Amino acid sequence: MSWNYQRSIDRILEHLDSLGEIQIEKLVREADLRSLLSETCCREIFGAHVYVDVPNFNALATEVEGEDYRRVVQAVHLYQREVSRIVEQSDLFDALRVHFQGPKLHALIYRPIDDSATIAGRALLLQIVIRDFVRRVFNPEFPSLPDIAVAGGADIGKAIGTQDGMRGDRELLFLGRPANYAAKIIGSAGQMRITAQIYDALPESLQELCQELDDEIYALNILAGDEVEELAAEFNVAWDPEASRARIQQDKRTFPLKDIRYSEADTLIDLDSLGINNNKRVLGASLFADVDKFTAYIDAATTTEQKKTALRVLHAIRKEMAAVVKHDFDGLRIQYQGDRVQALLHLPKDDGGKIIDKTVDVAAALQSSMELCIKRLLPEAASLGLALGLDIDITLVSKLGIRGDRDRICIGTAVQKAAETQEACHSLEIGTTQRAYSLLSEDSAGQFTFDKERGIYVATGLTVEKMERLAKAAAYRSGSPVYVSSSSAGVAVSSSKVANQREVFPARSYSA
Amino acid sequence: MKYFRHAPTAHKEWYERDAARLESDRKLLAQDYPGLALLVNDSGKRVKIVGTLCLTSECGVLTPVAVEIRLPRDYPSSEPLAYDTERRFQPAPGKIIEDRHICSNGQFCLWLPPNSPWSADDPQVLLKFLDQLSVFLDRQLIYDVTGEWPGPHYDHGPGGYRQFIVEQLHGDEELFLKLGPVMAGELSVGRNEICPCGSRIKF
Numbered sequence: 001m002s003w004n005y006q007r008s009i010d011r012i013l014e015h016l017d018s019l020g021e022i023q024i025e026k027l028v029r030e031a032d033l034r035s036l037l038s039e040t041c042c043r044e045i046f047g048a049h050v051y052v053d054v055p056n057f058n059a060l061a062t063e064v065e066g067e068d069y070r071r072v073v074q075a076v077h078l079y080q081r082e083v084s085r086i087v088e089q090s091d092l093f094d095a096l097r098v099h100f101q102g103p104k105l106h107a108l109i110y111r112p113i114d115d116s117a118t119i120a121g122r123a124l125l126l127q128i129v130i131r132d133f134v135r136r137v138f139n140p141e142f143p144s145l146p147d148i149a150v151a152g153g154a155d156i157g158k159a160i161g162t163q164d165g166m167r168g169d170r171e172l173l174f175l176g177r178p179a180n181y182a183a184k185i186i187g188s189a190g191q192m193r194i195t196a197q198i199y200d201a202l203p204e205s206l207q208e209l210c211q212e213l214d215d216e217i218y219a220l221n222i223l224a225g226d227e228v229e230e231l232a233a234e235f236n237v238a239w240d241p242e243a244s245r246a247r248i249q250q251d252k253r254t255f256p257l258k259d260i261r262y263s264e265a266d267t268l269i270d271l272d273s274l275g276i277n278n279n280k281r282v283l284g285a286s287l288f289a290d291v292d293k294f295t296a297y298i299d300a301a302t303t304t305e306q307k308k309t310a311l312r313v314l315h316a317i318r319k320e321m322a323a324v325v326k327h328d329f330d331g332l333r334i335q336y337q338g339d340r341v342q343a344l345l346h347l348p349k350d351d352g353g354k355i356i357d358k359t360v361d362v363a364a365a366l367q368s369s370m371e372l373c374i375k376r377l378l379p380e381a382a383s384l385g386l387a388l389g390l391d392i393d394i395t396l397v398s399k400l401g402i403r404g405d406r407d408r409i410c411i412g413t414a415v416q417k418a419a420e421t422q423e424a425c426h427s428l429e430i431g432t433t434q435r436a437y438s439l440l441s442e443d444s445a446g447q448f449t450f451d452k453e454r455g456i457y458v459a460t461g462l463t464v465e466k467m468e469r470l471a472k473a474a475a476y477r478s479g480s481p482v483y484v485s486s487s488s489a490g491v492a493v494s495s496s497k498v499a500n501q502r503e504v505f506p507a508r509s510y511s512a
Numbered sequence: 513m514k515y516f517r518h519a520p521t522a523h524k525e526w527y528e529r530d531a532a533r534l535e536s537d538r539k540l541l542a543q544d545y546p547g548l549a550l551l552v553n554d555s556g557k558r559v560k561i562v563g564t565l566c567l568t569s570e571c572g573v574l575t576p577v578a579v580e581i582r583l584p585r586d587y588p589s590s591e592p593l594a595y596d597t598e599r600r601f602q603p604a605p606g607k608i609i610e611d612r613h614i615c616s617n618g619q620f621c622l623w624l625p626p627n628s629p630w631s632a633d634d635p636q637v638l639l640k641f642l643d644q645l646s647v648f649l650d651r652q653l654i655y656d657v658t659g660e661w662p663g664p665h666y667d668h669g670p671g672g673y674r675q676f677i678v679e680q681l682h683g684d685e686e687l688f689l690k691l692g693p694v695m696a697g698e699l700s701v702g703r704n705e706i707c708p709c710g711s712r713i714k715f
Binding site: 002003004005006007368372464465466468469470472473476477479482484486487488489490491492493494502504506507508509510511512 | 544545546547565566567568569570571572573574610611613614615621622623624625627629639640642643644646647648650651653654656657658660661662663664665666668669672
């Protein structure tokens with residue numbers, strides 16, 4: 001399969017036709033957002049978005065091999081289980097675990113409704129508690145692994161909540177500055193950060209725990225264990241490291257190391273079959289496709305109608321991006337992350353060159369869909385564009401959580417680097433790391449130039465059509481005949497012969 | 513009438529003399545290039561083919577190019593000339609329009625005139641011309657991407673002719689230098705003089 005213009009147009013039209021009327025209302029009372037939100041039932045939610053990342057997991061998932069890899073897999077799953085409980089349990093934070101983006105938690109604290117001081121306080125506290133959990137509970141429970149360290153970011157404000165998918169495969173999406181910016185302020189491992197908006201909403205006693213960094217970002221001081229527990233109690237959060245340790249130990253008994261399995265993949269990974277006892281370790285190319293400037297676009301929408309239009313545009317873009325990855329190229333659409341899509345390509349097995357060339361093809365197809373199809377059908381998307389980043393290396397692929405509430409995840413250095421590369425790119429750009437670039441075929445590599453400032457290779461405006469023309473240029477250079485067919489549908493000039501085509505030896509052009 | 517030995521006869525245009533050719537060309541367009549139409553302009557006695565050539569890529573992207581093909585008054589003895597009516601193609605940065613084999617008036621330079629594949633006797637010659645034009649436009653779209661003409665081509669201006677002549681002389685540059693001034697009319701050689709090519713035979 002490959003990308004096709006008309007197929008893309010048809011898909012987008014079909015999705016727009018089936019989308020239905022989008023409703024956006026302000027969230028005014030407490031509700032179970034997983035049940036409430038859908039593609040068309042959207043809410044404007046005031047809340048604090050908290051991201052907590054574990055950068056070490058990426059290196060461990062790529063570099064560790066053999067028996068120790070099972071320990072890494074077990075650690076990833078049990079970390080996610082306990083952090084999810086900390087976020088969601090009613091006696092703890094009673095917040096929403098949006099999802100895990102690989103090892104990175106995205107949580108939303110939105111209760112009590114519109115109570116900015118309490119919400120900001122609990123956002124700060126959640127970061128403090130997770131750091132405390134890692135230091136006092138998690139690392140001692142996994143002594144054979146290197147100590148992990150967390151890094152976090154939090155922001156507060158209004159974001160639009162929506163949800164994709166059906167039944168057990170639903171994915172929450174939050175669009176707007178706080179949902180986006182909180183992830184962008186994450187710093188080095190061990191540091192938890194908040195924005196000035198959170199800082200300003202905090203009670204004075206909590207502001208004292210923060211130190212201002214540059215650009216209106218604040219870092220949280222490191223507290224001693226008993227200070228964390230006291231502070232948690234003040235906010236009615238029953239943080240008890242011993243209880244947490246007991247839960248982790250119970251998880252270890254439920255999911256013993258001997259039951260943790262991982263394997264390679266000769267055929268396309270069935271994500272639904274994955275879980276704590278069935279994981280994949282593959283050479284895979286990670287691809288992130290982000291709708292550049294979408295956050296500014298949706299934040300600039302002031303009327304309900306404008307917001308509905310922005311959401312309609314996003315739904316069309318992300319559905320098409322997923323279809324290109326999945327249906328046009330047999331890739332894996334891992335996750336929607338707000339206005340970006342994460343994908344993985346891992347076939348043919350262990351053939352880095354072919355995998356990365358195919359990933360560039362996917363990236364070019366995504367640019368084609370956006371530039372030629374989305375913008376044709378939705379002129380209101382004219383100011384938007386896709387920024388893409390890719391990298392390749394050993395990647396852990398799994399599904400976290402239980403039954404209907406599970407996150408597809410990919411963890412590895414390539415996932416992290418692909419995301420960072422995408423974040424360094426702008427509209428119309430496809431960025432690759434040095435590692436991915438070195439594996440590209442000569443034809444694909446020729447499309448990229450090194451950007452010294454960003455330290456990545458960038459191809460601008462690379463579409464499927466452009467790649468076709470580049471391939472055809474080689475055919476013309478060889479002096480071989482080409483084949484022409486013409487009809488009411490247009491004129492096709494091909495370098496390979498198909499029935500009913502006329503052979504033409506290209507004339508040697510001249511200009512007076 | 514007594515002033516005339518013969519009654520005056522109006523000059524007939526090619527399409528009036530050869531209505532069958534006009535009809536067969538019209539049919540050819542309708543069948544193979546339906547985006548183009550053959551128009552007869554009665555006032556100017558000009559015939560042209562106008563319309564859009566929609567180039568389809570393998571992935572299904574259509575690129576329309578508006579063209580005008582002017583048929584000469586001695587058509588089909590002489591070949592038509594094709595033009596980029598909407599100036600779809602522009603010079604690449606730092607280059608001139610002739611680098612992509614288009615004249616400043618928008619005329620497509622499909623080939624060096626002595627190399628023209630046009631054959632007046634061939635009933636399919638218009639189709640072959642349009643196919644060559646389609647290939648030429650396909651190469652223009654590649655030029656849009658690469659900034660370089662794909663495949664062999666002649667330099668523009670006199671350089672192209674020089675290349676052509678040298679090729680006819682089997683790449684003998686020395687011979688070209690000897691004969692060049694004669695061909696350019698800069699050197700006159702009498703019919704009984706020795707040929708400047710060095711063959712020692714009469715010119």
